[in-house]
Amino acid sequence: MKNTVYCATSLDGFIATKDHGVEFLESAGPAAEGEDYGWADFFGPIDALIMGRNTWDVFLGFNMWPYEDKKIIVLTNRDIPIPEDYRDKVSVASGTPADVMEHAHSLGYKNLYIDGGKVVQDFLRAGLVDDIYLTIIPVLIGEGIPLFGPLEGDIKLKTVKATSFENGIVQLHYKPIKE
Amino acid sequence: MKNTVYCATSLDGFIATKDHGVEFLESAGPAAEGEDYGWADFFGPIDALIMGRNTWDVFLGFNMWPYEDKKIIVLTNRDIPIPEDYRDKVSVASGTPADVMEHAHSLGYKNLYIDGGKVVQDFLRAGLVDDIYLTIIPVLIGEGIPLFGPLEGDIKLKTVKATSFENGIVQLHYKPIKE
Numbered sequence: 001m002k003n004t005v006y007c008a009t010s011l012d013g014f015i016a017t018k019d020h021g022v023e024f025l026e027s028a029g030p031a032a033e034g035e036d037y038g039w040a041d042f043f044g045p046i047d048a049l050i051m052g053r054n055t056w057d058v059f060l061g062f063n064m065w066p067y068e069d070k071k072i073i074v075l076t077n078r079d080i081p082i083p084e085d086y087r088d089k090v091s092v093a094s095g096t097p098a099d100v101m102e103h104a105h106s107l108g109y110k111n112l113y114i115d116g117g118k119v120v121q122d123f124l125r126a127g128l129v130d131d132i133y134l135t136i137i138p139v140l141i142g143e144g145i146p147l148f149g150p151l152e153g154d155i156k157l158k159t160v161k162a163t164s165f166e167n168g169i170v171q172l173h174y175k176p177i178k179e
Numbered sequence: 180m181k182n183t184v185y186c187a188t189s190l191d192g193f194i195a196t197k198d199h200g201v202e203f204l205e206s207a208g209p210a211a212e213g214e215d216y217g218w219a220d221f222f223g224p225i226d227a228l229i230m231g232r233n234t235w236d237v238f239l240g241f242n243m244w245p246y247e248d249k250k251i252i253v254l255t256n257r258d259i260p261i262p263e264d265y266r267d268k269v270s271v272a273s274g275t276p277a278d279v280m281e282h283a284h285s286l287g288y289k290n291l292y293i294d295g296g297k298v299v300q301d302f303l304r305a306g307l308v309d310d311i312y313l314t315i316i317p318v319l320i321g322e323g324i325p326l327f328g329p330l331e332g333d334i335k336l337k338t339v340k341a342t343s344f345e346n347g348i349v350q351l352h353y354k355p356i357k358e
Contacts, residue, residue, distance in 0.1 A: 142330030151321030168338035
């Protein structure tokens with residue numbers, strides 16, 4: 001059982017512009033053939049994605065299911081429309097990150113992908129992130145939606161690995177140290 | 180002639196806490212014997228440091244000269260007190276980053292260390308940074324003084340190298356691409 005963050009940011013730490021644009025992701029050169037930045041290894045064992053209402057809305061706009069056989073838990077206090085095709089895949093939860101994790105485990109979802117800025121921040125603050133994979137795009141965008149946010153205290157990290165790729169992307173793998 | 184940024188930040192991109200604390204720099208384990216994170220290679224060819232008034236004030240508080248034979252240019256619009264011992268080493272400049280660079284070159288200072296958050300941001304915005312060495316300390320501090328700031332447009336970067344060290348520190352070397 002573990003909770004993983006896997007996220008691309010600009011070098012100045014943003015996951016998107018303020019209006020949710022992610023054009024900056026194209027700033028790196030093309031990936032080498034077959035290079036997926038560890039995505040398949042990371043995503044394979046994932047049972048469910050935990051995402052906020054905003055991320056869910058963005059996803060719905062795609063009008064397709066990009067998550068293979070993965071389940072999704074949307075964090076929201078309100079009823080949200082779930083298209084009929086997705087009802088066996090999507091559930092809704094609210095409460096603290098610990099509540100959400102309990103809900104996920106009760107459904108048999110053990111390996112969770114913690115997705116979206118606010119959700120990541122809430123899980124980090126709650127000490128419920130086991131692994132962080134940061135894919136750093138070689139660009140500064142100046143302002144936007146930050147991946148990280150305010151904390152009650154410092155969170156020390158264990159550095160597992162730093163990898164740089166031909167096209168300028170750098171991937172950092174950290175584990176928050178639980179004290 | 181080149182302008183270099185060499186700076187340590189937390190993983191969330193801060194160079195200090197809001198009250199200028201840098202205790203987080205101690206979050207990594209001790210450096211391996213003789214490991215200086217490329218400091219000597221970087222600092223050796225530097226002729227002068229460009230720093231803001233705040234950084235200068237912090238430096239004065241040290242009551243010692245940690246910069247060997249390097250010169251300092253303090254960016255300020257006011258007269259500042261310069262201790263007598265330092266008068267051959269310190270000069271004052273104001274104006275745009277281009278003005279400051281011209282002032283430095285007129286004094287024969289070719290390789291410049293761009294130091295301090297605001298100065299780094301101003302030189303980046305002016306397209307006058309050639310190399311960025313980021314030493315990433317494995318810790319999240321939540322808030323503080325960011326290294327990077329607002330830009331008029333994206334700045335793409337060429338990734339030169341990513342290096343990770345035994346104690347968890349990661350160093351990234353980028354070159355802003357001048358378009």
